[in-house]
Amino acid sequence: MQSRLCSRTIFVALTSMVVAISAAAQGRDSVKLEHLTAIVDGHPFAVWASRPAHPGGSILLVHGRTWSARPAFDLHLSHENRSVLARLSAAGYAAYAVDLRGYGETPRDSSGWLTPRRSATDVEGVLRWIATQNPQDAAPILVGWSRGSRIAAMVATRGKVPLSALVLSAYTYDPNVDGQPVPPDSTPARARNTAKAAASDFKTPAVATQETIDAFVTTSLATNLVRVDLKGEAVSRYPASIDSHAHSADLGRARFRNRFSGRIKILQLAGNRRP
Numbered sequence: 001m002q003s004r005l006c007s008r009t010i011f012v013a014l015t016s017m018v019v020a021i022s023a024a025a026q027g028r029d030s031v032k033l034e035h036l037t038a039i040v041d042g043h044p045f046a047v048w049a050s051r052p053a054h055p056g057g058s059i060l061l062v063h064g065r066t067w068s069a070r071p072a073f074d075l076h077l078s079h080e081n082r083s084v085l086a087r088l089s090a091a092g093y094a095a096y097a098v099d100l101r102g103y104g105e106t107p108r109d110s111s112g113w114l115t116p117r118r119s120a121t122d123v124e125g126v127l128r129w130i131a132t133q134n135p136q137d138a139a140p141i142l143v144g145w146s147r148g149s150r151i152a153a154m155v156a157t158r159g160k161v162p163l164s165a166l167v168l169s170a171y172t173y174d175p176n177v178d179g180q181p182v183p184p185d186s187t188p189a190r191a192r193n194t195a196k197a198a199a200s201d202f203k204t205p206a207v208a209t210q211e212t213i214d215a216f217v218t219t220s221l222a223t224n225l226v227r228v229d230l231k232g233e234a235v236s237r238y239p240a241s242i243d244s245h246a247h248s249a250d251l252g253r254a255r256f257r258n259r260f261s262g263r264i265k266i267l268q269l270a271g272n273r274r275p
Contacts (some may be wrong), residue, residue: 039123064146068104
């Protein structure tokens with residue numbers, strides 16, 4: 001037994017989220033996107049939201065290493081809506097996606113760097129802000145994609161904010177590899193992002209159409225002119241097989257179980273057909 005919460009409620013929520021992400025490709029509904037601001041430790045964070053009039057719960061999406069919330073979770077094509085935010089809203093959830101420091105519409109701080117611990121603290125702050133937006137709802141579901149899944153895992157294991165459930169998509173953390181240190185006297189590179197870099201995220205042939213790739217590249221460069229400078233990051237490893245990915249995930253789930261003693265539902269999404 002992994003949960004003392006209402007198992008059926010959480011299962012339905014997680015299942016609906018997965019269905020909504022899959023259905024985003026169909027693009028049947030169009031829901032207004034809101035640009036909100038959450039203040040965490042005095043720093044403004046852009047939060048993109050798609051919310052029905054009477055939501056049945058809330059979800060926070062955390063993007064990956066290179067690109068911000070809009071290309072990751074609110075992509076639009078000429079003939080269809082690929083927005084995950086819109087589909088989650090259509091499924092009845094107040095759906096939020098945050099731009100972390102230096103990404104999208106959220107400015108860097110004075111240091112110019114972003115660390116995993118800083119990101120986790122910021123996500124915790126945004127979760128608290130969401131709780132004020134939806135005081136009648138249960139604690140939010142936290143969803144992390146790629147690097148965002150590692151940040152989500154940190155938030156969950158720290159246990160400073162309540163969560164209804166945790167979803168890790170493309171969880172790439174290798175628990176046996178230490179972070180790569182940055183020399184203390186180094187300065188952020190502030191390198192410009194490129195179309196080639198944005199397109200390189202699509203690694204698996206025949207998963208995404210060329211129109212999807214082009215739209216992703218255009219949106220990514222419009223919202224992320226400069227690459228965010230990270231330090232203290234563990235190495236990302238994309239395993240060659242589902243078995244090796246599952247092995248790494250098992251180590252992570254053991255930590256979660258130890259921390260929460262079965263009080264939170266965890267869903268990990270992994271596959272060999274990721275973009």
